[in-house]
Amino acid sequence: MYEIADRLIGKVLRKLRIESGLKQDQVADRLGVNQSMISKFESGERSLHLGEVYAYAEALGTSPQRILQEVWDSRHPPHAK
Numbered sequence: 694m695y696e697i698a699d700r701l702i703g704k705v706l707r708k709l710r711i712e713s714g715l716k717q718d719q720v721a722d723r724l725g726v727n728q729s730m731i732s733k734f735e736s737g738e739r740s741l742h743l744g745e746v747y748a749y750a751e752a753l754g755t756s757p758q759r760i761l762q763e764v765w766d767s768r769h770p771p772h773a774k
Contacts (some may be wrong), residue, residue: 700737723752
């Protein structure tokens with residue numbers, strides 16, 4: 694179950710990073726981590742702790758709420774009418 698959630702969060706982080714026009718190494722510099730860590734986050738290989746979600750949001754120029762909402766929306770898409 695957690696692996697699925699980690700991959701889902703990773704997809705959202707990648708989507709938001711690309712929308713922000715940033716490369717993995719730029720996000721890594723903003724977070725003070727290696728680029729390989731960003732790759733692990735985005736692939737779902739590594740989980741994010743709540744505090745890391747806040748830092749990641751700041752690095753992307755967005756809010757933690759937006760990250761969580763995007764994850765929620767991708768997990769619970771609106772029903773087609």
